[in-house]
Amino acid sequence: MNISLLYCFDLFGTAIFAISGVLLAGRLKMDPFGVIVLASVTAIGGGSIRDMMLGATPVFWIVDNNYLWVIFLTCLATLLLVKQPKQLPWYILPVCDAIGLAVFVGIGVEKTMRLQDSMMIAVIMGVLTGCGGGIIRDILAREIPMVLRSEIYAIACIAGGIVHTTSLYFGISSQSSFLLGVVTTLSIRLAAIRWHLSLPTLHLKG
Template sequence: METWLHWVDLAGVAVFAVAGTLMAYKKHMDGFGVVVLASVTAIGGGTLRDMILDLPVFWVQDPSFFYVIFIAAFSTIIWLRSKDTFPLRYLFFADAFGLAFFNVMGLQKAMTYGASPLVAIALGTMTGVFGGLIRDVICREIPMVLKGELYATACIIGGASYILSFQLGLSTLSCMIIGFFITLTCRLCAMKWHWHLPVFNPHDSVKDD
């Protein structure tokens, strides 16, 4: 099980590294900026998760994660150099896939180390959104997690489906697949149809009493 979980983790890192590289391209960064943005996007969420769980940070003892980041970033750069325009939609799609990957990986790791279901969902959400949050802050963009369309909420829904599947006795792999696809579907549907969670009534202005 550890082997395929490691490969899933590497896949998530690769996808988020692509998202970071796309953002670096959008912001016209140099090579060092590309590496920094790809790295913080790819490992930021997992780093926070491991620190909260008081575990060794996953990339410190395993350099393969950085190899994957470099390969993903370099491959994306080569691909982008053949394009005439910036494919913004690919940034959102890569981010959505990375979000779903890291949500289920954060959930699975939290459950493995004895976290309660509620805490596991929270850690899965943090794992999914934190790398993108750092990326957007560095680039002076409004973080996707703070925009109207479902983002963190997609992680929560996917996490709840993971926990429900686990409590129904499904295998770890089945739970992860279900959680992944529900998270991804929620995020993609939110992007397409602009789903959001309204809190305040719409108004034209705010007046002081």
Template sequence: MSTWLYWVDLAGVAVFAISGTLMAFRKSMDGFGVVVLAAVTAIGGGTLRDMILNVPVYWLTDKNFFIVILVAALGTMAMLRVTHWFPMRYLLLADAIGLAFFNMMGLQKALAYGTTPFVAVFMGVMTGVFGGLIRDVICREIPLVLRGELYAMTCVAGGIVYILTETYLHNMHLAMFLCVATTLLLRVAAIHWHWHFWVFKASDHPMLRNPDE
């Protein structure tokens, strides 16, 4: 089981590294910038999770994570040098896949270290969104998690499905699969149909409007 989880973790790192590389391409960064952005996107959430859980940061003793990041970044760069373009939906899809994997991994690790289900769901959300948040801040973009479109709440939904499945069916494999599937499908649906929460705007309140309007 631990070996399978390890490969899932590597897959999540690879997908988020691709997401970071795509954003770096969009922002016309140099090769060093590409690798840096791919790395912080891929390991940012897991690093914060491990620091909060007070456990060894997972990538410090395992070079395979950096190998995966480099391979994913260089492979994506090579592809982009051939195509010279990419639709924005590729970035959003890569981000959605990484979000689903990392949400499940963060939740699973938090539970393994004895946290309550509520804290575990929160840790899953944080693991899923933090790398992308750092990526967007570095690139001076409004982070996806703050744009109103369903993002973090898809992780919450996936986490709740995991907890309920594990509690009542006692099937960890099924719980993990349903967590990833729920998070990913909700996020893809939100992208496709533009599902979002109400977005707070200054124009919604007369006291906050521009006086020149």
């Protein structure tokens, strides 16, 4: 994929995940510092872990401070536009999260494939990029991470990553493969939100 287009997608995903963090912080009545922290870990947490695991250091937001500016400006804009987050429709937070999730999985797969050629590792890093920040966000908010609950979340990431890497394997262009993966992840996640789809949970007797 064209590097500049990938960069735009990355900044877009950063803003979307930051919004997700701000909305959750607002629901939990956090102060401005808490809002920024929750937005930041949501937006760059997964990518930071990915870069450290791949040895792509310094991590992306240290090399390029635009990510931090996007987070800060997104926090400011969201706080100004959303005065009473509790009155927002229930689906706003999960839909924002789904969009950011799909974009970040694609970013994670694309960046990993540029650094090495293992499809399996690319899928894993895509899932980590998409879910890592949300896991940190939910832990800080004292909630069970969405990826560990019965919701179809990580499965959507895995499916999108597989479609992305498989498309590349069969010679489909990087840009088209990226979009196919993003659409796959987003479609599955939105379907799960719309129809309340979930995975079976483990119940142990004793």
